Amino acid sequence: MEILQEQLRAKKAGISYAMLTVAESEGTTPCKLGKKMLLLEDGATFGTIGGGELERQALEDSAKAIKDGQSFFKHYDHKPTYEEPGLGCSFKVSILVEVVRPLLQLVICGGGHVGSAVLRLAKNLHFETILIDNRAIDQIQDQIELAERFIPCEAYEAGILNGNIRDGAYYICCASTHTQDKSALKGILQKRFAYLGMLGSMRKTTEMYRQLEAEGIGRELIEQIHCPVGLDICDMSPEEVAFSILAEILMVKNSGTGKSRMDIR
Known part of the structure; x- marks a missing residue:
């Protein structure tokens, strides 16, 4: 029960983890078939698959798997190291390690033409899409259905x-x-974020930045805002603007250059 509770807690908190399960067991071993153990990305563990050197090795392999984001199935052979024959037991165990990493969250503040286009395109990418909007639900029902999660609000x-x-x-x-x-910017700039982009002209941007600074928001934070948003690859249709925004987000996420791959040597 503790393992299940901690697994659910990790999912809710967006914590990566690995679930270790004894899938095969041969010989005299404490690693009984079906035993489970949970390893969180910070190294915390819950449950046991039997203890000892085998568990230590399996946890070491699982910690690497969490970093790589790769599940695996591995056979472990245990042979006693005692010099005197007859002491200790040999056994074989197979461990299934299932790695779960949370989806990155993509938050769209406003479900207008561009916001809706972003939601549609992002369905093919590995993001949990979250729509925030202050309009009545019946006005934006289609946009809400496109998002993984909807946050209604009066103020962004x-x-x-x-x-x-x-x-x-x-x-x-x-x-x-x-x-x-x-209002959205004021909320976001109080949080840790990987990317912050805003639609708008240079005139709008300059005035808004001036207001934010006057309200005590540091220039170093304001300079992290991508505005005008997106890469220079589109016309001004909502669909192409949305595509250019997602291209810029992927560039930031993957530490890309934005150049054509043909020009990269």
Whole structure:
């Protein structure tokens, strides 16, 4: 029961983990068939698959698997190291290690034309899409259905701060008014984020940045905002703007250059 509770807690908190299960067991061994053990990315463990050197080796392999994001199935042979024959037992155990890593969160602040296009395109990428919008649900039902999760709000700042969004999320501000975008920015800039982009002209951007600085937000934070948002690859249709935004997000996520692969040597 403890393992299940900790597994659910890790999922909710967005923590990577590995579940170890004894899938095959041969010989006299404490590693009984079906025994399970949970390893969290910070090294915490719950349960046991039998202890000893074999468990230590399996945990070491599993910790590497969490970093690599790769599940595996491995056979372990245990042979006694005692010099005197007859002491200790030989056995073979197969361990299934299932690695679970949380999806990165992509937060769309405003489900307008561009926001809706981002939601549609992001379905083919490995993100948990979260829509935040302050409009009535019946006005944005289609957009809500496109998202993995919907956070209703009156003010975007409050929706972001109270919406159970993990650190390291990717944000796009594309609300229907400058005031709403500013509210979203004020919330996001209080959190740790991997990417923050905002739709808008240079004129809008300059004025909004001036207001944010006047309200005490540091310039070093403001300079992390991508605005105008997206790569220079599109016309100004919502679909192509959305594509260019996601291209920029992938560039940041994967530490890319934005160059054509043909030009990279």
